[in-house]
Amino acid sequence: MQAHPLAETVARLVWFLPLLPLIGFLINGALSLKSAYVAGPADPDGHDGEHANHGEHQDVGGHGGTGHDAHGHDDHAPAVRHKFAAITSIVGPGVMVLSFGLALAIFFAMRGAEMHNPYINTLFSWMPAGSLQLNAALQLDALSMVMVLVITGVGMLIHIFSVGYMQDDPGYPRYFAYLNLFVFFMLLLVLGANYVVTFVGWEGVGLCSYLLIGFWFSEKANADAGKKAFIVNRIGDFGFMVAMFMIFAHVGSLDYVTIAERAGSFAPGGLVVTAICLFLFLGCAGKSAQIPLYTWLPDAMAGPTPVSALIHAATMVTAGVFLVARSSMLFSIAPVASLTVALTGAVTAIFAATIGLKQWDIKKVLAYSTVSQLGYMFVGVGVGAYTAGVFHLITHAFFKALLFLGSGSVIYVMHRAYHATHNHGDDAQDMRNMGGMKQFMPITWTLMWIATLAIAGVPPFSGFFSKDEILAAVFSRAHGSPLADATLLGMPGSTVLYLIWVLALAAALLTAIYMTRMMLYTFHGPNRTGDAAKPHLAEAPWVMTGPLVVLGVLSLAGGWLNLPKVITDLIPVGPTATLEHWLEPVVGAATSRVAGGAAHLSATTEELLIGTAVAIAIAGIAIAWTRLKPAALTTKNAAVPATGIQRVLENKWYVDEAYDATVVKPIYGASKGVLWAGVDVGIIDTMLVNGTAALARFFGWVGSQLQTGRVGTYAWLLVIGAVLVLRAFARAS
Amino acid sequence: MTAMLNSMGYNGWILTLLLALPLIGAVMLAVQGSTAGTADAAAKVSSARKTALLFFLVEAIVSLGLWWSVDYSSAEWQAAVTVPWIPAWGVYFRIGVDGIAVLLILLTTCLMPLTVLGSWTSIKEKPHAFYAMLLLLTTGMLGVFMSLDLVLFYVFWELMLIPMYLIIGIWGGQRRLYASLKFFLFTMLGSLLMLVAILYIGFKTAGADGVPVFAYDTLVQSGNYPGNAALWLFGAFFIAFAVKVPMWPFHTWLPDAHVEAPTAGSVVLASIMLKMGTFGFIRFALPLFPYAATHPMVKSTVIVLAVVGIVYGALVSMVQPDFKKLVAYSSVSHLGVVMLGLFAFTTQSVQGALLVNINHGISTGALFLLIGMIYERRHSRQIADFGGIAKVMPMFAVMLTIVALSSIGVPGTNGFVGEFLVLIGSFRTQPIAAVISATVVIFAAVYLLWALQRIIYNPLARPENAALKDLNMREVGLLVPLIIGIFWIGFYPKPLLDRTHAAATRLVVQMGGVPEANTTVATPGEGR
């Protein structure tokens, strides 16, 4: 075969994309270890050299310093910059800048090149075992390119933001080490040329999120959150693995390209492919926090805010969506599975939105909104609108990153204020302690509003376009598509799709409401910080605000990436469906396969749909604006406990508690009580093993008792034996 | 490299040398010990450990040549030696290796120096005897991996027993007497039944002269035993090996032995001795009795036991208060994976099983070494006694985290590669078992991360922990090779897989499976 058009371009350096962050990780990791490690005495047991050397530790993990999100840390530790701060500040974001630059270069190379099939860059043979030939190979195509751009781009911004946000943290190099490592794995995930390389990234990002959530690990809560995230993700990964097993068993390969070629061998809608897709989706549900595996994401807010922005909003959590898009060749021939994906997404969207309504911790609000928005994306990819899903993924990356970073600088400011006034009682993240921040940080306020309108789906902000496209797709698929013909849980596909559509709209309404609520409580109304702290409130430094501005622009203009035809017909503002064309070679076939005979929506219908969506968004904002009274809000400490449904929502429908009671506790109890104490110690060890030994010893005792020492006994036994022997012989005669 | 080694006739003498060196070392230590009568304790310790380390290092270095000198694709035994021992009884000193054996031998030779370093300061009583025992043990273990004569194999098999018994019983913890005897009796019960079986087949294949035959190859070729006999014989071998593996429900000696043994003992036990069991299956039980091994009843039983072991071991280790016990039960789980892979009889699963063998050796060995390090500082293995020590022992925390991740099987570490191959291979023949076993990825994360959190994370509550010192240079140094191994196998397992492919394929074929050549699936759009 002739060389691939990209083979001779800069694209052959694609492996530098992940390599750069990896280098960053190694450097920063080395620095943080070097600063922390003090060699122990030669003989650890010997009681020599009692010199205490703990004070010298630079990063001893999460104690002291300015762990903004870490509640109740001690503030008396002087805010001293890490001795390697300078190097880290250059290396950490630096590698991201380079990586982003390379990504752009490759992107333009691709724009130039005429490519029909993805460019595979095989690094080395990884796991050769018989017919299973796994290569460490990277796959460059439209989809992975888009993801790379988002990851490196947004990632770069967030790295820069972190320089300011984490500046005083004793774990500064460690933080950037983890962050770089995360980017490395994330790029591996999206660039992988087969499921296993993707899986490496998949688990790797999970690992990094574990490390970063538990970054201030001296807080049990943080460590718990990290562990929870990893374990819940592992439940998903179990599904992912099983899916891989099945694919290999039936296709004989795990390379995307090969699978795409051989996907025809599956019976469309057949049991096997459906099972594969459902198992895959289990993995996605874990990674992308969908019902039933979403519970880890809100807890994940225990990590530093930039982490929440990068990992738990912009990139990692969207991996599930990416995976479905990546596996479109399979999902598109498994309608039932696709419907399941979409329905789960819709339900998650509405469910998370309800919880978002009553959260007070600003980050928790955003967390649930993220869950909800991810649900939206799954609705998109579920109904086979892969472009729409990815589109929403991108816009969401912009505005949700913006929201998180914005909230981050708010928290930062709040915290700075509390820190200056030695106030440890109050929670720097609780909206009830904020209020009226717009007067102190107008830039942030503006940018946050942009993001809010975007997420609420108000034109012309980016979110509007992506969300609308998804809704339109759902609506259009409801007739004549294979999905409509399939049945899920006894319901005809079309019914399910309409249901999904309704749920999605409802979710949109709630989204508008809780986002407005957040803005009101945070930025509007009177300030509740307390008079002592007030003078210390001011805009965050530019190293933090700068990235916000960039993201603001993106959230505002992101929609131009994929303007729907109906809009461009009305007002020719830009190119039509750019993204759709871009992704066409990757997901085009699958999309049309799912769309099947579904009639394309008429312009009027579409305009109607758009109208509804916008109306709902506006309505939501209006409701919140009119019904909520920031002025009436009291500070957290003064707040009265909520009651009724509000209480239920504040406690997130008690899902965590339910899981704990139905899954965690039973398994633990059974393992301890039944398996260990019962089977292992009780039956096997005590009864069988030691029992046998005891029995032997008992018989020994009996035997030695027979040895009475009296000749009479001995003679008797002798004679009895003799009789027995003689009987045996007599028998023989 | 290969050429250079061949020019030295390396393959001719290496195996014998590997067996002899430790013996010489043991004798030297015995002499040292009895002559150094009056020297003060410290001097004794240092002299003993230096000698031991020297011998182990030499052993490790000379053994490395096997990596290149052996032709892994050949069906012949490599570096083979045959010397008559008791010809009248058909017993010969027959040794030789294949890819599987070489990897395990290298694992052994490379791990032993680390165990010496791991005991560097912790063994203060009777150091000479201790290290002599370690050396004897090494000969025994290497012998098992090399022997191609069933009697020789049995002798080496038992040879391991006494040193380990003494190591646990003399230098062990509080309940060492119970643990050591339990270990001994479990193993002996199995091995004596195996002895009967060995004799039986030896005489069954005896020639006209009535001299029994114990040559491995001959027995494998002429291995046609009447159905029931085959089942009984396999049963005898099975118990011997299942106890060593250990398979559920023959595992209960393991937690006790591990917990009571000194660090070096635990490391050797977990990293190498447990491999004896699986190796026994690969080398002897399966090829000798293919009929029995592939008998549906037998196969399903083993698979079920393996799966039970996997899940059960994970669940039970989750609730262990003692870190060493936790790791011990996790071994039950991991070795269950190996057994599953072996009895799935596919190229991937068998190669994966062999890899898990090695991985478990590295990861669990490292875990025990780390436990030994904090035990030396804190004199406790109770997880509850720790917490937040990442603050005072950052290096320790990093090492423990890496090792734990490899044991969990996070991609990029060795643990993933092995488990993945086993499971994906097993799924092809044993889908249900594979799916159930795949839950190990969840449970492993649960028990290890939870333990990790309670040890190195969480608040640094206890004052005695706040005074802990971080690892010293020796400890870091002895961990580094293991860490390297973890990532090397994680990122580039190809060399190992290439070395086991031929042997694994042979086994699969013997078990009536289809051989799979290393054939790449053509990937269109390939960039070069």
Next chain:
Amino acid sequence: MLAESLALSAALFTIGVVGVLTRRNAIIVFMCVELMLNAVNLSFVALSKVYGATGQVFVIFVMTVAAAEAAVGLAIIISIFRHKKSVNLQDINLLRG
């Protein structure tokens, strides 16, 4: 004639056995043993009527041996008596278990 004498010797032998089992005095027990030996002698003698001299020779041997045994046995019993001032086998049970 042969059958009767064999039966008699069997009877005597049994009596000897029963004696050994029932009596408690070392001397008497030993005498019962002697009785058994002589019972056997009786069968030898009886049988030698059929097969010739061998049996009778055997009897001579047995008597000799029995005498030697008696000598040793009595000596042992005496040495026990020295220690315990009793030859009741019920009292002689220091060694047991």
Next chain:
Amino acid sequence: MNFDLSTPAGLMGALVPDIVLMVGAMVLMLYAAWRPESAAHQRNVGYASLVVIAVTVAAVLWFASRGLTATEGVIAVDGFRWAADVIFLLSAAATIAMGIESNPRDRIMGGESHVLVLFAAAGMMIMAASRDLMILFLGVEMMSIAVYVLAGINRGSIRSAEGALKYFLLGAFSTGFLLYGIALIYGATGTTNIAVVGERIASFALAGHAMLLIGVGLLLIGFAFKVAAVPFHMWAPDAYEGAPTPITAYMAAAVKAAAFAMFLRVWIEAFLLIDGAWFAPVWWVAAATMIVGNVVALAQRNMKRMLAYSSIVHGGYLLVAVAAGTPLGSSAFLFYAVAYTLATFGAFAVVSAVQKPGEHATPIADYDGLWSTRPWLAVGFGVCMLALLGFPIFGGAGFFAKWYVLQAALTSPRGLVPLSVVLVLTSVVSAGYYLHIVRVMFMRPRPEGAAEPATLQPLTRMVLVGSVVMLLVLGLFPGALAGWATSNAAITPPEARNPFPTVPFN
């Protein structure tokens, strides 16, 4: 044909080694009685006895090396006999060597103790040689009477006397059964010549003959008593515990070996054809012996009693070889006897070293932490224990001994696989007490104020070192011993009619 046993001269010639020993013993007996008792005197007698043994051994070896044969007759002239003789004589030598040093401590000043060992040895040689039930009876009694006395030789100790009494009474009792058995066999076959008995069973088809079978049964009972097989073993622990330590070793090793030598010869030469009758009883007795012996040994807290039960157990293992009833069985016996004798004497040498002077008790607790005070003593004892356990390398020849017995069992035409399984399973039980000793010596701390065991005296040390080294060497290179055992296994009269029906492996 070197000896014509029908002529007195030929008979004498064939008995030269035995006669040498007996004459020497008689002379020494006079010499012993000639001087008043004293430590020095008993030592001199002891050395003299060693000399006599040396001479006898020389004679035996000379005969053996000549590969002499004889006509059919009352005694056998074959390798088996010579091989067995060597074992008896060496154990006798070891016993005397240990006795010379331990007797003074036990206040046994009579030189006759050594002489009696010689007489017993003579009896054993007769037993191994006899090919006529009459001679056999003589040999048994000659040995037994001497050993009765030896058991009670420590006149100062009531325990010694008690043990002797029990041994004597029950021994005489069992002699009754043995003798009655001989009588009935004589009655059934009309001969006391073992070979002829065998021939007549074959030619007159006596397989189902009640009198014969009852006779064989009684004979079996007599033999089972001598080898201390369950349930005829009850005397053994008491007698062993009561006797002076060297004598215990002698009883455990030589007496048992002699009994088995005779057992095998009679069984193979005379009763191979009626194995249908005796196989089941022997099987059961063997199984019972292995099980009961091992299990009861677990309960022992006294070293000598523990070793007594262990010797019972090994009798059980050897019964398996008897049950095999093949040349492999008898060669297995020879090999086993050597290994077992070495291990036993090694063990008892240590016991006599650790035993507190003048004290009778030998509690296992005395061995606590022996390793920390007397490392090499502990190591030696450990080797003996592992040898008795049948452990390879560390246990030396013990492993191959057991291995050889298993060989015999598995190749036997009578299908002894189940019995072999019983054997190995009970061996696992035996690990329970053998390893307990190892553990006591190596893993327990030496209790404070525990008396330092006396340093080994030269002869005892020689016995200990000798047997341990032999064990280990034979454990690494058993080939020679195995060859010796095989070549001397065949218990065949001259003009060989092969008594073993060659049966293909089942």
